[in-house]
Amino acid sequence: MAHYLLSVHSVAGEIREPMTDDEMKESFKQIGKLEAEMKSSDSLVLSGRLHEPDTATVVRISNGEVITTDGPFAESKEHLGGFYIIEAENLDAALAWATKVSKTIKRPIEVWPFVDVRS
Amino acid sequence: MWMFGADNQPNGRAAVPVDETAVSRIFREEYGRSVASLIRAFGDIDAAEDAVQEAFAVALRKWPGDGLPPNPGGWITTTARNLAIDRQRRDARGRELLRDVAVLLPQSDNPDAGREVGPLEDDRLRLIFTCCHPALSTEAQVALTLRLLGGLSTEEVARSFLVAEATMAQRIVRAKRKIKAARIPYRIPEVDELAGRLRPVLAVVYLLYNAGPPTPAEPDLRREAIWLARLLSTLMPNEPEAGGLLALLLLTESRRASRSRPDGALVLLGEQDRTCWDRALIEEAKAIVLRHRRHSPPGQYLLQAAINAVHADAATVQQTDWSQIVALYDQLLAVSPTPVVALNRAIAIGEMQGPAAALSLVNELDLGDYYPFHATRADLLRRLGRAGEAAAAYERAAALAPTKAEREFLRLGGRASR
Numbered sequence: 003m004a005h006y007l008l009s010v011h012s013v014a015g016e017i018r019e020p021m022t023d024d025e026m027k028e029s030f031k032q033i034g035k036l037e038a039e040m041k042s043s044d045s046l047v048l049s050g051r052l053h054e055p056d057t058a059t060v061v062r063i064s065n066g067e068v069i070t071t072d073g074p075f076a077e078s079k080e081h082l083g084g085f086y087i088i089e090a091e092n093l094d095a096a097l098a099w100a101t102k103v104s105k106t107i108k109r110p111i112e113v114w115p116f117v118d119v120r121s
Numbered sequence: 122m123w124m125f126g127a128d129n130q131p132n133g134r135a136a137v138p139v140d141e142t143a144v145s146r147i148f149r150e151e152y153g154r155s156v157a158s159l160i161r162a163f164g165d166i167d168a169a170e171d172a173v174q175e176a177f178a179v180a181l182r183k184w185p186g187d188g189l190p191p192n193p194g195g196w197i198t199t200t201a202r203n204l205a206i207d208r209q210r211r212d213a214r215g216r217e218l219l220r221d222v223a224v225l226l227p228q229s230d231n232p233d234a235g236r237e238v239g240p241l242e243d244d245r246l247r248l249i250f251t252c253c254h255p256a257l258s259t260e261a262q263v264a265l266t267l268r269l270l271g272g273l274s275t276e277e278v279a280r281s282f283l284v285a286e287a288t289m290a291q292r293i294v295r296a297k298r299k300i301k302a303a304r305i306p307y308r309i310p311e312v313d314e315l316a317g318r319l320r321p322v323l324a325v326v327y328l329l330y331n332a333g334p335p336t337p338a339e340p341d342l343r344r345e346a347i348w349l350a351r352l353l354s355t356l357m358p359n360e361p362e363a364g365g366l367l368a369l370l371l372l373t374e375s376r377r378a379s380r381s382r383p384d385g386a387l388v389l390l391g392e393q394d395r396t397c398w399d400r401a402l403i404e405e406a407k408a409i410v411l412r413h414r415r416h417s418p419p420g421q422y423l424l425q426a427a428i429n430a431v432h433a434d435a436a437t438v439q440q441t442d443w444s445q446i447v448a449l450y451d452q453l454l455a456v457s458p459t460p461v462v463a464l465n466r467a468i469a470i471g472e473m474q475g476p477a478a479a480l481s482l483v484n485e486l487d488l489g490d491y492y493p494f495h496a497t498r499a500d501l502l503r504r505l506g507r508a509g510e511a512a513a514a515y516e517r518a519a520a521l522a523p524t525k526a527e528r529e530f531l532r533l534g535g536r537a538s539r
Contacts, residue, residue, distance in 0.1 A: 004304050092306040093256060115303040 003089050005047060005116035006096040010109050012083035032106045040088065045099065051084035083109075087116075139184040148177055151194035152272030153345065157244035158198050160307060163205055166269065166297050172208070176201035245270060246352060247307055253321040254305045261296035266325040268293055271345060280523060315357060323366050323422065326350050330370050343377075346370060354409070361413035365423030368406040372429035375402035387530045391438040403433045424453040443472045460486045464494055476504040492521035496531060503534070 021029065040046035055074040062069050074081060086103065090096040093115070100111040152173060159169035176197045190196040252265040267273045279289035299305070310318045330346035350367040357363045379397040381387055410426050413419070419427070428449045435441040450466035463486055471479025480501040488494035495518035502511035519531035 092304040093254075094306050094308070097256070113303075117302075 003091060004096075004118060006088050006090055006093075006099075007112075007114040007116065008086040008088060008096070008100050008103055009082055009112045009114065010084040010103070010107060011080050011112060012109070013080050029107070036102055036106050039102075040086070040099065045088045045090060047087040047089055049084070049086045052082055055081040139189050141181065143189070144177065144181050144184060147180075147193045147197070149272055150345075151197050152177075153245055153248070153270035154194060155198040155201055156269050156272075157248040159201055159205060160248060161244050162202060164307070166300065168205055168208075169201075170269070172201040172205040173197065175204050179204075245349070247309055249322055249325065249349065250309055250318060251300065251305060251307050253318070253325050254300075255318065255321065256303060256305060257296050257299060259321060259324070261292055261299075262321050263325050263328050264289060264292050265296050267329060270349075271329055316360065319353070319357065319360060319363060322353065323350075323362055326353070327366060327369075327422070330373070343370075343374060347374060361416040362420040362422050364409045364413050365420060365426050368409040368426035369422050369429060371402045371406040371409075372426060372433060375399040375406070375433065381526065387526060390432065395436065398433065403430075406430065407433070418456065419452065421453060421457040424449055424456070428453070441472070443469055447473065460488045461491065461493075464488060464491075464497060468497060471501065476501040480505065490521060492518045492523075492527070492531075494518075495521065496534075499531070499534060 037046065037049065040049075056072075058074040060071050060073065060075050062071075086099070088096060088099055090099065093113070096113050096115075100113045104111045155173045155176070156166075156169050159172055160166055163169055163172075179200055180193075180197065184190075248270055249266055252269060253262040257265070264278050267278045268275065275290045275293060276286050278293070279286040284292075326346050326349045329349070330343050347367070347370050350363070350370050354360075354363045354367040375398050376390075376393060378399070379388060379393040379395070406426060407430050410423065410430050413423055414427075416423070428446055431442050431446050431449070446469045447466065450462065450469055454462050454466055464483060467479045467482035467486075470482060480498070483494070483498055483501065486494065495514050499511050499514035499518055502508075502514055515531050515534045519528045522528045522531055
């Protein structure tokens with residue numbers, strides 16, 4: 003078994019068709035169903051949805067001093083919007099979950115393997 | 122059943138003379154099979170490659186004295202397996218490493234694991250689907266397949282891609298690292314995934330066929346490619362492109378004997394002795410093309426096979442149905458809009474409308490590093506009586522050609538045109 007990060011990328015300023023309340027409800031229902039499926043198969047380690055990148059703060063050490071700055075580390079059009087950390091047998095199993103997530107939330111999903119700390 | 126070590130060779134068996142050429146021929150034939158089998162046993166590509174290469178080094182020492190074992194491929198696989206096990210035992214660290222990296226081993230807790238179905242029962246097919254996993258770049262897929270299944274050296278793979286050896290070495294290392302890190306599995310896709318996973322596999326098999334040097338002395342890569350194409354076509358009888366690829370390779374292969382002279386010099390299609398073409402291969406290929414012909418729109422391999430079938434139907438180059446060939450190239454250009462297709466289409470148009478029409482099409486193409494582009498220009502210029510320009514184009518083509526036979530052929534053309 004291995005761990006994978008399924009990251010959901012959002013594009014800043016991208017205009018998406020606004021969802022109606024019913025569509026919103028349906029979307030949450032589908033996401034809930036998918037996450038229940040991940041949990042029942044012991045595949046879900048952790049999941050989360052992030053606030054917009056302008057709520058992020060960067061901390062770095064410079065000449066022994068702590069420098070705190072506003073904003074995400076990298077200024078880019080695309081940013082991390084949310085993630086799942088899953089446990090899967092191999093990449094094909096992880097890609098199968100990524101396919102389901104992508105179909106449900108209608109966004110591309112990036113699949114990153116974690117380094118196995120035991121090796 | 123493979124325990125035919127050189128040490129227990131049956132008495133009285135006449136030793137087959139063995140030299141480096143024989144071993145390198147067996148290397149080409151058996152490397153992929155042995156590596157594929159060892160990856161399944163040990164779950165690691167590098168460990169499998171190291172062991173198989175070491176087994177060939179042992180063979181090079183032993184076979185010239187002891188003679189060739191009855192089943193050289195089995196001998197290599199068994200020896201490589203024993204070497205890998207020895208290494209594991211000898212080296213505790215190695216043992217640990219192998220266990221940790223054994224991600225490619227079939228998973229025992231998966232009920233589908235180890236399930237074998239008909240023609241899928243071959244480790245090489247498992248290996249080609251892993252090498253051609255869509256999570257790898259196309260370049261990496263082709264490079265890995267040529268390296269692991271074809272047994273080509275990194276230098277040979279680099280040459281078939283026209284890139285520097287160091288670049289290719291890094292590409293292969295990176296791809297292997299990704300297979301290990303991301304745990305790309307060693308498995309054959311399920312039926313519902315097969316169609317999407319097939320496209321890169323076909324591209325790789327096609328390249329494998331063309332990577333072999335065009336001399337009758339080394340047919341092994343081509344045979345390997347045809348074997349793989351046949352297996353894929355059997356596995357997916359309703360997939361027109363799998364059949365199309367097999368038909369294309371069979372038609373190309375049917376002309377092999379007439380494509381080069383005994384000294385290795387090339388013979389152009391129009392000058393080949395068509396009575397030497399292998400009719401059995403042609404008929405087999407034509408049946409495949411006809412079986413899939415109704416599929417619409419036809420894919421690139423089926424179209425290329427159809428073009429070659431038209432050539433095969435013509436008793437002489439003059440009797441070729443060029444209008445049908447141009448029509449097929451028009452379709453091919455629509456599904457595969459590459460300058461190489463455009464170049465071949467221009468050549469076909471030249472056969473109908475003359476060299477001037479072809480040259481004006483060819484001159485528009487951006488193929489400066491592709492030697493057939495210069496060879497085509499040279500031929501068209503020669504036919505137009507522009508000898509000086511033709512000689513320069515022949516020289517340019519010769520400088521870019523990958524093999525000695527092609528270089529000599531082109532230099533000859535260059536001299537003849539002066």
